[in-house]
Amino acid sequence: MTTLWVLCEPKGSGVSTTSLELVSEARRLDGDVTAVTWGDHDVATELGRHGVSTLWHLGSFADQLPAAPVAAALAALLADQDIDGIVIPASYDGRDIAGRLSARMDRPVLTNVTGLLVDGGLVTEHPLFGGTMNARARVTSPGVAIIVVRPKSFAIEDRGAGAATVIPAPTVSSTVAVASIVHSSITERSGPALEDASIVVSGGRGLGEASAYALVEELAQLLGAAPGASRAIVDAGWVPYAYQVGQTGKTVKPTLYIACGISGATQHLVGMKGAQHIVAINTDKDAPIFAIADFGIVGDAKAILPQLIAALRARV
Amino acid sequence: MHVAVCVKQIPDPSVAPRLDASFHLERTAKILLDEADAYGVELALQLVESAGQGQVTLVSMGRDSDVTGIRGALAMGATSAIVVSDEGLRGADALTTAKVLASVLAELNADLVLAATESSDGYTGTVPAQIAELLGLPALTFATTVQVADSTVTVHRQTEDGFDEVRAPLPAVVTVTAGAVEPRYANFKGIMAAKSKTIEVRSLNDLGLSALAQAWGEEVVGVTPSPSRQAGTTIVDDGQAVSALVDYLDSIKVL
Numbered sequence: 224m225t226t227l228w229v230l231c232e233p234k235g236s237g238v239s240t241t242s243l244e245l246v247s248e249a250r251r252l253d254g255d256v257t258a259v260t261w262g263d264h265d266v267a268t269e270l271g272r273h274g275v276s277t278l279w280h281l282g283s284f285a286d287q288l289p290a291a292p293v294a295a296a297l298a299a300l301l302a303d304q305d306i307d308g309i310v311i312p313a314s315y316d317g318r319d320i321a322g323r324l325s326a327r328m329d330r331p332v333l334t335n336v337t338g339l340l341v342d343g344g345l346v347t348e349h350p351l352f353g354g355t356m357n358a359r360a361r362v363t364s365p366g367v368a369i370i371v372v373r374p375k376s377f378a379i380e381d382r383g384a385g386a387a388t389v390i391p392a393p394t395v396s397s398t399v400a401v402a403s404i405v406h407s408s409i410t411e412r413s414g415p416a417l418e419d420a421s422i423v424v425s426g427g428r429g430l431g432e433a434s435a436y437a438l439v440e441e442l443a444q445l446l447g448a449a450p451g452a453s454r455a456i457v458d459a460g461w462v463p464y465a466y467q468v469g470q471t472g473k474t475v476k477p478t479l480y481i482a483c484g485i486s487g488a489t490q491h492l493v494g495m496k497g498a499q500h501i502v503a504i505n506t507d508k509d510a511p512i513f514a515i516a517d518f519g520i521v522g523d524a525k526a527i528l529p530q531l532i533a534a535l536r537a538r539v
Numbered sequence: 540m541h542v543a544v545c546v547k548q549i550p551d552p553s554v555a556p557r558l559d560a561s562f563h564l565e566r567t568a569k570i571l572l573d574e575a576d577a578y579g580v581e582l583a584l585q586l587v588e589s590a591g592q593g594q595v596t597l598v599s600m601g602r603d604s605d606v607t608g609i610r611g612a613l614a615m616g617a618t619s620a621i622v623v624s625d626e627g628l629r630g631a632d633a634l635t636t637a638k639v640l641a642s643v644l645a646e647l648n649a650d651l652v653l654a655a656t657e658s659s660d661g662y663t664g665t666v667p668a669q670i671a672e673l674l675g676l677p678a679l680t681f682a683t684t685v686q687v688a689d690s691t692v693t694v695h696r697q698t699e700d701g702f703d704e705v706r707a708p709l710p711a712v713v714t715v716t717a718g719a720v721e722p723r724y725a726n727f728k729g730i731m732a733a734k735s736k737t738i739e740v741r742s743l744n745d746l747g748l749s750a751l752a753q754a755w756g757e758e759v760v761g762v763t764p765s766p767s768r769q770a771g772t773t774i775v776d777d778g779q780a781v782s783a784l785v786d787y788l789d790s791i792k793v794l
């Protein structure tokens with residue numbers, strides 16, 4: 224029997240999508256799921272519905288980076304538990320919490336996990352080299368395994384169960400100086416959210432200049448898609464970071480992914496290779512993106528995109 | 540102002556990586572400073588320059604047989620470097636790495652510790668948070684802009700949908716994203732000056748951390764090729780490509 228706890232990260236008035244993915248997977252591996260959360264919203268109903276029976280609540284931690292106080296409270300809570308592992312979403316805060324928890328509990332941390340299995344103990348799967356190889360790892364010393372799981376690794380399952388029982392965790396004061404959030408700025412964007420869109424149209428450095436990204440946006444709008452980007456053009460300041468797809472950006476799993484002027488670096492591929500269909504437009508016939516594309520065009524994106532937009536407009 | 544920057548030398552990322560029999564990355568390619576670290580080095584130099592005085596100390600763990608990458612960062616203008624090198628650290632996990640770096644940093648007692656958000660070869664991405672916890676410091680991670688004034692550091696921190704302005708008292712750990720600043724190129728004067736700068740090499744024993752040698756609690760049990768995606772059709776645009784693409788989009792029923 225493998226006992227996995229799930230750290231559920233608050234987002235908006237609920238929890239993050241990745242948290243629900245982890246709860247669903249924990250429920251598949253272990254019939255009875257215990258989760259841990261923090262924040263000011265009541266998430267017991269949402270988590271209960273997805274299979275959480277017991278929900279520990281660590282505190283509010285409003286207006287500050289949660290990593291230090293969450294890790295302090297979580298470490299104290301886990302000290303008395305005999306469990307195999309705690310799974311944590313691979314988000315900004317999730318990664319920081321996992322790091323601090325690892326140092327505080329003196330336990331190793333396994334990151335970039337995309338699969339979990341039980342094989343004489345808990346085994347984690349990690350994509351290597353842009354997902355062309357798959358490594359399996361495990362914790363060798365006795366105690367809890369701290370496991371950070373990438374978004375979109377598991378399917379969400381709604382079990383229609385009742386609300387989880389909430390238990391307030393003992394208060395632990397962290398001795399680390401508070402990192403205060405003074406102000407939050409949200410990048411406005413139209414259309415579907417990148418992570419949830421069923422079609423994503425992404426642009427890369429091959430577009431040549433920032434103004435050519437308008438073609439990507441126009442195509443996205445026509446298809447009801449979300450516009451995305453490679454890191455090269457985010458770093459260049461053409462589009463905001465919130466558009467970035469890949470290892471250090473968003474993980475997307477749409478029905479269709481259209482890559483325009485993107486070479487297909489491994490760090491980009493890990494963020495999109497789960498797409499059902501991939502279309503690539505690139506002037507270089509040897510670009511790595513073509514190795515995973517279902518339909519590739521060797522050609523100039525700046526010539527092809529306007530033609531495609533015109534062809535699609537002509538149909539409606 | 541004293542800024543410590545955690546840096547890592549990695550095998551040239553443009554050479555396809557390979558694993559050896561014990562699943563460690565083969566280090567046969569040329570060793571370079573991780574490009575992700577250049578931003579931290581540049582930021583440290585800018586902060587010390589605008590403070591009017593101070594020093595930038597590089598802290599690294601890795602083999603000391605080739606320190607070209609570290610020299611490169613010294614040529615950019617960093618003051619000195621400390622490299623922890625020990626056979627007992629080969630294949631070390633993130634927590635062990637953090638313990639080693641934290642032990643050097645504790646001694647330096649810098650005002651600010653900078654690091655990249657993750658290394659380009661291992662990309663665990665937890666070492667800075669682990670260091671912060673070991674040192675009892677706040678950590679402002681994923682910073683796209685960094686400002687220091689009145690013993691306070693303020694950053695713009697990337698979030699899933701924009702950024703947060705986050706503030707903490709010094710000393711603190713800050714991780715910087717690529718693009719936060721524009722790294723300078725070392726000039727001839729810098730390269731010459733770097734030749735005489737100190738790179739101090741320490742062993743686990745020197746740090747009193749011999750117990751950490753090969754003592755991490757995780758292992759890779761196997762590496763297998765993933766079921767790969769098959770490449771589909773690729774056509775060369777001859778002016779007709781768009782109509783073929785529209786047919787393809789029709790066939791997968793997305794239009």
Ligand SMILES: Cc1cc2nc3c(=O)[nH]c(=O)nc-3n(C[C@H](O)[C@H](O)[C@H](O)COP(=O)(O)OP(=O)(O)OC[C@H]3O[C@@H](n4cnc5c(N)ncnc54)[C@H](O)[C@@H]3O)c2cc1C
Nearest residue numbers: 427428429453454455469470471472484485486491506524
């Ligand atoms: C630690 C780390 C994390 C990273 N994380 C990410 C990440 O999350 N996401 C990410 O995307 N990258 C990431 N990267 C960067 C990644 O390695 C690549 O540098 C980046 O993806 C390249 O972006 P690109 O494909 O737009 O640019 P390039 O690699 O420069 O490719 C441009 C492509 O456009 C083609 N082209 C040129 N002209 C045209 C034209 N007229 N029409 C069509 N095609 C044209 C070229 O043939 C080329 O293939 C990361 C790197 C590191 C080290």
